[in-house]
Amino acid sequence: MTDTPLNMVEADQTLVTRLRAWWSGETANPAKRVQFDRPLTPWLFLLPQLAVVVIFFYWPSVQAVTSSFYLEDPFGFGSTFVGMENYTDALNSSEYLGTAAFTAFFCVVVTTLALSIGLLLAVKADKVIRGAESYKTLLISVYAIAPPVAGLIGMMFFDMHMGPLKDLAAFFGYDLKVGINYWDTATALIVIAVWKQIPYNFIFFLSGLQSVPVSVREAALIDAQSGWRRFWDITLPLLAPTAFFLLVINITYTMFDTFPIIDVIVKDKPANNPMTLVYKVYLDGFKGNDIGGSSAQSVILMGVVALLTVLQFRFLERRVHYG
């Protein structure tokens, strides 16, 4: 209510004096002014972060969107505007659609397995009393392995000539041909990707479990005899915020961060091997030198991710209870 007389005083001032007052921060309501007395100071502090976001995120995005409308000469001699042709080409290509289908499949399977195995291990580790620290360290240590190394280790396990898993499959009479047989390769990718992601999920689920108050668990112990019921009715709902966070992270992981694993397994292999959309963007753009087509694909991918994020927050987060 005291604003009204103040505004009338301001209206009498000239533009210059008002600007000067703005610059020195005098117009700011003293009660509302928090930290900075000059309006540009906060921007100065934000600048490094903003620069990173603009240079490494917005600028390439704009570049990708622009080049997706052009057909580029592979040797960089020029480009021709082709409108939506790159998009229609991609969406009409059965190869692209196949990759998209595999990506979706890969995403669902890896996320489901990594989450459920991580949760299972966390629930079991939570009950361990003796030597709990060693268990946890062992389970977490896998997370310290860099994705390309994980892929390399995986490749050795699945190798056609010396891999122990190849021998294991042979023992059961199956000829495992990773890098040649489409589904054998897919299996190897899934196993390695899940293996790599379990420790991450494990850490978060474990800390989530440990944040469930002891007395709440004890109250449940008195209210319900079946351990399964207690887990289902009490523990799991209280883990929901953690699980939701992990779901988002895991989907992002399978779609983008599995790139090095796929690269190690699929690179230089002759046959039609499974890959995710991200890897195809790279393959078409940098191996196939089709910058325009690859840009169009990455723009489509951007749209899919945006859609997924919106869906997750709209429909899933509502069911999540934050304590």
Add this chain to the structure above:
Amino acid sequence: MAELTLKSVGKTYAGGVDAVSDVNIDIKDGEFIVLVGPSGCGKSTLLRMVAGLETVTRGDVHIGGRRVNDLDPAERDIAMVFQNYALYPHMSVRDNMAYGLKNRGESKAVIEERVAEAARMLELGQYLDRKPRALSGGQRQRVAMGRAIVRQPSAFLFDEPLSNLDAKLRVSMRMEIRKLQQRLGTTSLYVTHDQLEAMTLADRLVVLNGGRVEQIGAPLEVYRKPASTFVASFIGAPAMSLLDARIEGGQLSLAGHALARLGNAPGPVTLGLRAEDLRIVDTGLPMRVEYVEELGAQRIIHGMVGDQALAVTDTHDTPLGPEVRVAVDSAKIHLFDAQSGRRMDKRLQTVSEPAE
């Protein structure tokens, strides 16, 4: 509704720490028993053993004639109220109360009726659809009690249920718990470190110290005849003053002043004096005044007799000099063994005013 019996119950933790040893308590049907003692005396451990949240190392726990040592908490037919309420944060008040009944396969109609009944008793009707986080501390504690009531168990177990509430709410909730328990007639075991709470709630008190029972008895009995110096100093406010005295030649003397004629064996004793049994008079035991607590209706004068502390309740408000004289009624003194601290019977020779 049932009897609850603890037979030479003991608990030893891994690592060899004895938390509770040789506890024997017989609790009658409908009785309200309060376990009281300082922190670390094993009272919560004892309660948790009855609940089944801790294993029983030695002895037997019987609820309603059934040995429950090896039963799951859910099979023991008990309900527990926790210090920090332990409500399920993702469930509404209604679901919190109904959860235990649902898991016991009660019909929907029965559950609804019992929840409604408990809500009415605890005045929670308008909060049934709220989540615990939208309730105040007192309301949460009511929900926790509601969760226990709806189960209609053999026994209620309370683990310091009022400690998290503010002083005023604690007093009113204390009365409510007592009224509720009397109305329902459910056997109750209540743990607290607050001796006032223990005195006001209990049918019988169990005073614990270092994992052992010091005394079991009705509140007034424990107050009037404390079985040891520990009980004497723990029950009653201000605490009973305990002083080193001597019996010599049939005279009990404190700091060179004869207080009473006693037939007890000569030697050192611990003399227990309740502040409210002492009076400020013109002649008597001299006491150097240290400080005075004004409580309105009365004041508590803390002072020193020789080099030992003594507290006296006084209802006057006349100004005090640096030294006052205290009258000790020999009928109201307590004697304890100087070594073991156990209560000694006093053998009064003549009822006399303190000499000198």
